Amino acid sequence: MFAQPAASVVLPLPGYSFNAHISSPAAVQLRPKTERTQTPTPPSFSIRAATVQDAPAIAELGATVFSTTFGFSIPTPDLNTYLDEAYSASAIEKGILAPSTHIIVACANTDNRVIGFAQLTEGTSEPCIADLERVVELQRLYIYADFQGAGVGRTLTREVEKMARDRRYRIMWLGVWEGNFKAQRVYEAMGYSRVGEREFKMGRCIQTGWIMCKDL
Template sequence: MLVHHQHPVPLPPSSAPSAPAEYLEYPYNAHISSPTAVQLRSKPINIEALAPRTKPSFTIRTATIADAPAIARLGSTVFSTTFGFSIPTNDLNAYLTEAYSVEAIEEDIRCATKHILVASSERSSVPNGLTADANEEDGEEEIIGFAQLTEGTSEPCISDIPSIAELQRLYVSTAFHGYGVGKFLASQIEDVARRLGYRALWLGVWEGNFRAQKVYEGLGFVKVGDHEFKMGQCIQMDWIMSKEL
């Protein structure tokens, strides 16, 4: 982020089943001039998604070093799924190695200015058909999401906002979208920021991530500017959003 600003993952706009137009997961296309110009199509309705869903139980806690492998796997998977089609493969792989290796996550957890929370669930309490991490054993705790508050980062468009910290990451396993995991993680990160004395939050969200933009607006964030987000030779544009606490 001067230090890197990771794209927070899209949160579900609601728990109601729907079949919105979403990005095609095409291989990277160098002829697309802007991330917002990617092709769209309407995906067919998933009939199973229309059935009532049992909400999994989960808890929010501070991340430990032992969580680093699960956080790294989840972060890499969700980032690739959400943004991989818009980034050349070599640049994507280099970025994932830099940001989501186990060693990188361990360093983040140890850093005094980075505060990571995880959403965890006992696998025995997860409804049938849901799983975030096939590497976990039955009965073990499963990391289904995580969020990161980072102190000391800024952008020119927010330099006049006093006492502000960054919601740098907000990732939820796609298997658990629609259950309120991301929203609750965000609220807990806000509580951490308040306890540390901050009065505002900011984040960066990709200009082509329309669902996330709407969700963050619903959480009280407003667009205040933009900046370039570089991964190798690939440059994308992020919205900068902020909110008062």
């Protein structure tokens, strides 16, 4: 079991500020509701390691899902700055080639289109898990909205966890935005527990995220 750390006061970094309109997880849920469409038949898909040729497709997927999920809570200049840094094709290609990152993609069997991806990142940590040994990060897990709920995310997660165990890691950790209640519930259902918090910035915008861990 992971111990729940004591609550602490989090102060803005010099030169940055929190978004007043998203000061609590409850506040971020006030975005307009969208109409639900009929759930499509679960797609047939396969999982494989990403190649540099996948970089543009992964970049587009990441930017699209990130903007759809979080864009309403971030000032546009900050959102654009973050997307340029994190989800340009060159940034994704660099990640694919880096020895410390391992990116896998889910591809639809009908047309081989990339519909989801996950990234395992070695060598990262946070203060709240600094005393844990053999930890590795599930840094990214993104799936197009049309394919969410079809088992793509769970399949990618299981494959990443297998990759981690094969590399003799004992604990998987991840960060999830404090206002992303849906993702939090999914991760909890997969065995992850909240162990702390962290700040992260997008442009000049400071957000708060949960740190969650799971024994492998």
